[in-house]
Amino acid sequence: MNKSTTPPWQAVVVGVSMGGLEALKRLLSALPADFPIPILVVQHMDPQSGDGLATILDAFCPIRVKEADAGEQPLAGTVYLAPANYHLLVEPDGCLALSIDPPVNYARPSVDVLFETAAEAHGSKLVGLLLTGAGSDGSRGLRTIQQRGGHTLVQDPTEALAESMPRSALELLKPDAILSLEEMAPRLLDLAQYSPPKGLKPTRLP
Amino acid sequence: MPTPNLQHVEMHLLLEGVFQMYGHDFRDYAEASLHRRLNKWLAESRFPGFSEAQGPVLRDPAVFQTLLKGLTVHVTEMFRDPLAFKALREEVIPHLRTYPFLKVWVAGCATGEEAYSLAILLEEEGFKDRYRIYATDIDPEVLTQAKAGIYPLKELQKFTQNYQKAGGKAAFSDYYAASFDLAMLEPRLRERMVFATHNLAVDANFGEMNLVLCRNVLIYFKPNLKARVLELLDASLAPGGFLCLGQKESLDTTPWQKGYQEIAPRSRVYRKRYE
Numbered sequence: 382m383n384k385s386t387t388p389p390w391q392a393v394v395v396g397v398s399m400g401g402l403e404a405l406k407r408l409l410s411a412l413p414a415d416f417p418i419p420i421l422v423v424q425h426m427d428p429q430s431g432d433g434l435a436t437i438l439d440a441f442c443p444i445r446v447k448e449a450d451a452g453e454q455p456l457a458g459t460v461y462l463a464p465a466n467y468h469l470l471v472e473p474d475g476c477l478a479l480s481i482d483p484p485v486n487y488a489r490p491s492v493d494v495l496f497e498t499a500a501e502a503h504g505s506k507l508v509g510l511l512l513t514g515a516g517s518d519g520s521r522g523l524r525t526i527q528q529r530g531g532h533t534l535v536q537d538p539t540e541a542l543a544e545s546m547p548r549s550a551l552e553l554l555k556p557d558a559i560l561s562l563e564e565m566a567p568r569l570l571d572l573a574q575y576s577p578p579k580g581l582k583p584t585r586l587p
Numbered sequence: 588m589p590t591p592n593l594q595h596v597e598m599h600l601l602l603e604g605v606f607q608m609y610g611h612d613f614r615d616y617a618e619a620s621l622h623r624r625l626n627k628w629l630a631e632s633r634f635p636g637f638s639e640a641q642g643p644v645l646r647d648p649a650v651f652q653t654l655l656k657g658l659t660v661h662v663t664e665m666f667r668d669p670l671a672f673k674a675l676r677e678e679v680i681p682h683l684r685t686y687p688f689l690k691v692w693v694a695g696c697a698t699g700e701e702a703y704s705l706a707i708l709l710e711e712e713g714f715k716d717r718y719r720i721y722a723t724d725i726d727p728e729v730l731t732q733a734k735a736g737i738y739p740l741k742e743l744q745k746f747t748q749n750y751q752k753a754g755g756k757a758a759f760s761d762y763y764a765a766s767f768d769l770a771m772l773e774p775r776l777r778e779r780m781v782f783a784t785h786n787l788a789v790d791a792n793f794g795e796m797n798l799v800l801c802r803n804v805l806i807y808f809k810p811n812l813k814a815r816v817l818e819l820l821d822a823s824l825a826p827g828g829f830l831c832l833g834q835k836e837s838l839d840t841t842p843w844q845k846g847y848q849e850i851a852p853r854s855r856v857y858r859k860r861y862e
């Protein structure tokens with residue numbers, strides 16, 4: 382990819398709760414293995430659930446999916462999931478961090494914690510997606526992303542498995558778009574100015 | 588040059604001042620969570636900004652204590668990550684059983700739950716009076732709570748579940764007495780424990796431990812401080828001893844990787860090699 386087509390985005394952050402496995406499967410499997418922006422995901426889950434979700438999604442999607450490790454520098458072509466029972470945060474230099482600070486909005490990992498720290502680190506070069514879920518985690522964080530000039534997308538509550546998370550965000554802010562899950566991946570590819578490598582079927586990055 | 592972030596500059600100056608005045612070094616803590624805690628402390632304080640807080644914090648140790656309390660995270664549980672304690676019981680204890688006397692260090696023990704969990708485990712595995720547990724933390728206030736061994740009764744349900752998943756051999760209710768909404772741990776569990784303040788960022792090593800637990804502390808540190816602490820832990824561990832880190836902390840890709848062997852993949856329990 383040459384310089385002029387490099388998208389301005391440094392990260393995509395995704396928050397999802399109830400109904401998340403299905404939603405993440407559909408969203409992430411529609412992205413190519415060489416998607417050019419790192420993706421960071423908070424999915425609410427039971428504290429004891431282990432790293433099964435990353436394994437399932439990694440097997441299911443062309444793009445690489447892994448559990449986030451503390452201190453790692455996020456790479457393109459990779460989705461980083463918050464581990465069960467840890468908050469996922471973004472350091473000012475863009476590296477990932479984990480904490481066991483108390484739950485926020487009854488949740489650890491919490492979407493607000495990821496969104497707010499990512500907004501702090503990346504400012505206007507951040508895309509935030511809030512998907513299906515119960516409760517209201519993520520609303521404040523998405524507003525912070527918007528206040529810092531980032532791009533905000535909310536799943537249409539009428540088609541979400543659980544509507545209260547996207548709905549409570551819509552009460553707090555007017556996002557750049559309200560989209561169905563189906564429309565999310567094309568929108569991300571658009572934002573990333575992604576064009577598949579010529580003649581090559583996209584393959585997984587090493 | 589990127590535009591300087593005023594708040595970051597103010598936070599940085601405050602932490603620098605705290606280090607010089609009180610010797611507590613937060614300058615190399617991971618920033619995202621530290622900044623969140625600093626902001627929370629500021630919001631709950633009477634100060635309009637960090638610059639305004641700086642004078643009082645540096646001049647008044649009582650104000651500094653509130654900051655210290657706000658900056659440290661004391662979240663912990665008994666038998667947190669039950670499978671790690673199960674691994675200790677099944678894979679580590681058989682090696683340690685042969686020792687005439689066992690020295691254990693719990694670094695960053697917070698309110699003590701982890702240290703009591705170990706005392707229970709060692710008692711069940713027959714160590715009786717053949718061990719000592721050194722439980723240390725940077726924050727003297729949590730150590731006072733740790734010494735008391737009294738926890739909210741509502742926590743005990745989770746502790747009990749963890750204990751059972753960790754391979755507990757008795758009834759967990761044997762280890763505490765409930766009174767109103769509190770649970771008092773059996774005083775005998777504390778007989779072989781020593782509590783002390785110890786700052787991993789600046790203090791010296793402990794020397795010749797057989798088992799060191801330092802869990803969910805390194806995730807809060809930047810790479811250079813993490814390296815300093817790993818060096819300290821390594822220097823405190825006898826050859827053949829065991830180091831137990833948190834589930835999301837590891838020796839992979841550190842200079843200590845070669846000197847240790849993980850007892851099972853991703854157990855985060857490492858055995859120090861004999862030279």
Ligand SMILES: C[S@@+](CC[C@H](N)C(=O)[O-])C[C@H]1O[C@@H](n2cnc3c(N)ncnc32)[C@H](O)[C@@H]1O
Nearest residue numbers: 659660663664695697724725786787788802803
């Ligand atoms: C999140 S708690 C972890 C408690 C326990 N080890 C566990 O895993 O459940 C982290 C503890 O580390 C302590 N701590 C933070 N910085 C420290 C330092 N520089 N030296 C010693 N302890 C420190 C904090 O006060 C806190 O009690």
